[in-house]
Amino acid sequence: MDATARSERPARPVLPARSRLAGRVRDVVRRSVLQEYGLAAALVGFSGALTLAVALWPATVPVVGLMVPLLVGSLLLGPRQLQWFVVWIVVMVLIATVFQVRITPRVVVTVGIELLMAAIVLLASRRRSRLGVGGAAGEAMFVDLRDRILNQGGIPALPRGWRMESALRSAGGTPFAGDFLVASQPSPDRLDVVVVDVSGKGEQAGTRALMLSGAFGGLIGALPPQSFLPAANEYLLRQDWAEGFATAVHLALDLSDGRFELRTAGHPPAVRRAAGSGRWSVLGSEGPVLGLLPDAEFHAVSGVLEPGDAVMLYTDGMVEEPRRDIELGIDRMLGAAEQLLRGEFAGAADRLVTALGSRDDDRAMVVVTRS
Numbered sequence: 001m002d003a004t005a006r007s008e009r010p011a012r013p014v015l016p017a018r019s020r021l022a023g024r025v026r027d028v029v030r031r032s033v034l035q036e037y038g039l040a041a042a043l044v045g046f047s048g049a050l051t052l053a054v055a056l057w058p059a060t061v062p063v064v065g066l067m068v069p070l071l072v073g074s075l076l077l078g079p080r081q082l083q084w085f086v087v088w089i090v091v092m093v094l095i096a097t098v099f100q101v102r103i104t105p106r107v108v109v110t111v112g113i114e115l116l117m118a119a120i121v122l123l124a125s126r127r128r129s130r131l132g133v134g135g136a137a138g139e140a141m142f143v144d145l146r147d148r149i150l151n152q153g154g155i156p157a158l159p160r161g162w163r164m165e166s167a168l169r170s171a172g173g174t175p176f177a178g179d180f181l182v183a184s185q186p187s188p189d190r191l192d193v194v195v196v197d198v199s200g201k202g203e204q205a206g207t208r209a210l211m212l213s214g215a216f217g218g219l220i221g222a223l224p225p226q227s228f229l230p231a232a233n234e235y236l237l238r239q240d241w242a243e244g245f246a247t248a249v250h251l252a253l254d255l256s257d258g259r260f261e262l263r264t265a266g267h268p269p270a271v272r273r274a275a276g277s278g279r280w281s282v283l284g285s286e287g288p289v290l291g292l293l294p295d296a297e298f299h300a301v302s303g304v305l306e307p308g309d310a311v312m313l314y315t316d317g318m319v320e321e322p323r324r325d326i327e328l329g330i331d332r333m334l335g336a337a338e339q340l341l342r343g344e345f346a347g348a349a350d351r352l353v354t355a356l357g358s359r360d361d362d363r364a365m366v367v368v369t370r371s
Contacts (some may be wrong), residue, residue, distance in 0.1 A: 017368035040081040050093040055099035074121040082125045156185040167349035179315045179364035187358045189256040197315040199243040225252035229298040236291030245291040260307040263298045275308025280334040310369040317361035345369045
């Protein structure tokens, strides 16, 4: 075939990126739907076989065995399939009851418990359907959301001579917390870290923390250091939440020479360790809480991290306890840092969070050191 013939062949159309993405999304949804229907069919077959076993051997196979496919379906099926499956289980329970040798009070109680469990599963399914989640996919979505909060605080690869560690503990030990951190390295010589404490704690603040972590993650690397907290404040004001306030501390660090700027928004002050004296000192900076005042101003504290120096950012759960002044909590934290670390910063954040703070409040800690 000559070049002219090849040139006359119609070119294969190139789909735009949005069309290709939509096609992949449709494929994923189609596979998910097929998997759910396949699982529903398997559970229907299993419950039918179990009902047959109850009918053939009523003295050996109990009616209560039908609770097993019911509970499995409540965990794995989506709301649409689960509703029909609950109806199927109820029918199977009634059929299995008919084949019992004797309808004793114990059998009646067992059937009543089965029907009550079916009603509870159905009510829970409808509630999750209103929320837009259900089955294993809904559980996976919440796990993914939790992981996204944690990934926002991922530590970037710092140049040689710099080290950053973080630790987070939530109230009650749950995976969701109102404290979170966002770290970004917009250029090889710049590191931005913000530690945020959202109003509330534990799961109550988890949804707000998720939303803010995504928003702050986009702002922190795209804005100059002096503009981040004002932009974060304006973002919170636009949300118009009933408890829509948060405190934050923002560290902007030049990795080439150690110069830093530190700003706080109603947050406990950061602390710094000077290698020359080996003592920790408070870096006092001022700024109002985020989400309360329009056109708020945040004043910076600047300095230089010399080799051997360290700076520590934390939330109030580390230093605040009932009936104790926060200044006393900071003094206690600094005393523990001198005792526990002694210039050895490997695992510093985790050691301090484990040893200090209120177990009834979320706690977060970031330690940045220059070796």
